[in-house]
Amino acid sequence: MPRSLDAFHDSDRVLRLAAETFFDHLSEMCEGILVVDKSARIVWVNDRWQRNIASLGFSNADEIIGRPVEEVVPNTLMRHVVETGKPILLDILENKAGTYLVSRFPLHDESGQVIGAVGLILYDQIETLKPLFGKMGRLQSELAQAQKELARQRRTRYTFSNFVGNSERALEVKSRARRAAVLNTTVLLLGETGTGKELVAQAIHAASTRARHPFIAVNVAAIPETLLEAEFFGVAPGAYTGADRRGRDGKFKLADGGTLFLDEIGDMPLALQAKLLRALQEREVEPLGSNAVSRVDARVIAASSVDLATLVADGRFRSDLYYRLNVLPIRLPSLRERPEDLEALCEHLLEQIALEHEMLPKEIDREALEALAAMPWPGNVRELRNVLERACSLWDGMRLTIEALREVVPEIDAVAVRQETAVLRGSPGAGVEGRPVGSRAIDAPAVPPADPSAIGETHDGAATLPERIAALERAAIREALRATGGNRVQAARRLGIARATLYQKLAEFPELAEGAPGRAA
Numbered sequence: 001m002p003r004s005l006d007a008f009h010d011s012d013r014v015l016r017l018a019a020e021t022f023f024d025h026l027s028e029m030c031e032g033i034l035v036v037d038k039s040a041r042i043v044w045v046n047d048r049w050q051r052n053i054a055s056l057g058f059s060n061a062d063e064i065i066g067r068p069v070e071e072v073v074p075n076t077l078m079r080h081v082v083e084t085g086k087p088i089l090l091d092i093l094e095n096k097a098g099t100y101l102v103s104r105f106p107l108h109d110e111s112g113q114v115i116g117a118v119g120l121i122l123y124d125q126i127e128t129l130k131p132l133f134g135k136m137g138r139l140q141s142e143l144a145q146a147q148k149e150l151a152r153q154r155r156t157r158y159t160f161s162n163f164v165g166n167s168e169r170a171l172e173v174k175s176r177a178r179r180a181a182v183l184n185t186t187v188l189l190l191g192e193t194g195t196g197k198e199l200v201a202q203a204i205h206a207a208s209t210r211a212r213h214p215f216i217a218v219n220v221a222a223i224p225e226t227l228l229e230a231e232f233f234g235v236a237p238g239a240y241t242g243a244d245r246r247g248r249d250g251k252f253k254l255a256d257g258g259t260l261f262l263d264e265i266g267d268m269p270l271a272l273q274a275k276l277l278r279a280l281q282e283r284e285v286e287p288l289g290s291n292a293v294s295r296v297d298a299r300v301i302a303a304s305s306v307d308l309a310t311l312v313a314d315g316r317f318r319s320d321l322y323y324r325l326n327v328l329p330i331r332l333p334s335l336r337e338r339p340e341d342l343e344a345l346c347e348h349l350l351e352q353i354a355l356e357h358e359m360l361p362k363e364i365d366r367e368a369l370e371a372l373a374a375m376p377w378p379g380n381v382r383e384l385r386n387v388l389e390r391a392c393s394l395w396d397g398m399r400l401t402i403e404a405l406r407e408v409v410p411e412i413d414a415v416a417v418r419q420e421t422a423v424l425r426g427s428p429g430a431g432v433e434g435r436p437v438g439s440r441a442i443d444a445p446a447v448p449p450a451d452p453s454a455i456g457e458t459h460d461g462a463a464t465l466p467e468r469i470a471a472l473e474r475a476a477i478r479e480a481l482r483a484t485g486g487n488r489v490q491a492a493r494r495l496g497i498a499r500a501t502l503y504q505k506l507a508e509f510p511e512l513a514e515g516a517p518g519r520a521a
């Protein structure tokens with residue numbers, strides 16, 4: 001047998017040879033080697049390493065042998081390696097001599113005791129890579145910033161304590177929602193616009209075991225139909241060419257472990273309803289352009305401001321999906337249905353407004369409160385908040401009077417007068433406590449007639465027809481925006497026009513757009 005093969009029968013020898021060869025190659029390849037003993041004193045450096053001696057402030061190798069390693073090499077972690085016995089495979093060492101890519105290994109004796117450590121300079125031209133590191137650092141901090149912002153957006157702002165109201169109906173909502181929070185089932189929130197559906201959805205999430213996971217809200221009405229599927233279920237890599245090539249997670253996936261809030265579920269196209277039903281039943285989603293499904297665990301809370309049962313009857317909403325969602329329905333009362341909560345709500349909202357605008361909270365007097373209680377509030381709490389906010393900004397006094405409100409809601413007198421005459425006539429269904437309630441399911445109630453001057457009538461009735469039409473349009477849009485608290489999606493729906501048409505009209509009548517905080521769609 002030739003000697004070279006013979007060597008493989010002596011495993012100790014093979015290992016020794018391997019170690020020697022490895023070391024030879026390594027010392028060839030790397031830019032310097034340094035060895036320390038178990039008290040982290042330098043015992044040996046190779047020739048290449050000695051090139052650094054001058055920049056470290058020494059004149060020759062003899063001067064550094066025997067010294068504690070950090071006296072020679074500032075910022076080194078060799079002592080740490082000796083003390084822990086753990087290698088540091090890759091690290092960047094920076095000191096007065098330069099910036100190095102280094103690697104550090106403990107040295108063991110035959111019994112496994114750490115007797116020292118070897119440090120390797122793998123690369124010493126890191127300076128040339130500095131611009132790259134700088135860029136990477138900047139990208140990294142930008143990423144961290146974006147992640148922080150996302151996490152903030154995915155945390156909920158509301159808990160049950162934010163749902164103000166002690167009326168029987170408000171308490172019923174809270175108790176049902178609390179029950180929903182511990183049950184982990186699908187929840188359906190029904191209620192007019194501005195009644196607090198999103199607030200309750202967030203509160204349920206915050207009180208559930210999913211609270212530490214994301215809360216992802218999707219407004220179905222605000223997303224163009226063609227984009228909905230990708231938005232919900234994601235896109236597989238390569239499904240599209242161009243910017244979206246890499247694929248993208250859908251909202252279902254993003255809500256994994258947490259809660260997916262599907263707002264205005266009634267606006268979901270029928271084809272997508274089928275896919276949603278499957279996702280709810282199978283707990284699986286199939287990204288666009290993929291034929292693989294992935295499991296997701298998201299609790300769905302759906303909300304609707306239109307009566308879903310009617311949509312089912314009209315064939316616009318799948319009945320099977322409706323039953324699947326309707327496991328635990330919670331109906332949020334309109335403001336008209338709980339006038340006894342108005343005072344507490346005003347107080348709460350005035351405090352909130354004050355906090356946001358960094359001013360002292362204003363109060364509201366009894367007469368003004370009664371006038372507010374007589375209003376129909378089609379936009380519910382959101383509308384109330386808007387009215388109070390505008391009154392606070394326009395009124396200098398610390399106490400909001402009926403005068404202050406008149407500035408913001410000119411029709412307040414008309415409502416109050418109607419109220420009084422109704423009360424005087426003893427008409428049922430009128431009066432602060434006796435307003436008609438819940439008569440139209442969750443449909444928005446009729447809006448009070450617009451002020452005739454708003455529809456372009458001059459004293460002598462001389463306005464042209466186009467002028468009158470434009471004035472009528474303006475009045476209707478203003479009213480719809482006010483009623484929906486500036487929510488353009490819902491204002492368009494109230495007006496029975498497409499969202500795009502509303503945006504076009506707002507561009508034509510910029511004075512309306514200013515008062516309408518468009519909701520991010």
Ligand SMILES: Nc1ncnc2c1ncn2[C@@H]1O[C@H](COP(=O)(O)OP(=O)(O)OP(=O)(O)O)[C@@H](O)[C@H]1O
Pocket residue numbers: 162163164165191192193194195196197198199200263305345348381382385487490
């Ligand atoms: N019971 C309540 N207590 C305190 N604030 C409330 C209450 N209900 C609603 N709000 C406030 O009213 C505003 C509208 O609430 P939210 O967005 O939850 O309504 P919504 O039912 O989701 O409306 P939309 O159908 O228009 O989306 C928010 O500012 C919310 O904080």
Ligand SMILES: [Mg+2]
Pocket residue numbers: 197198263
């Ligand atoms: Mg909402």
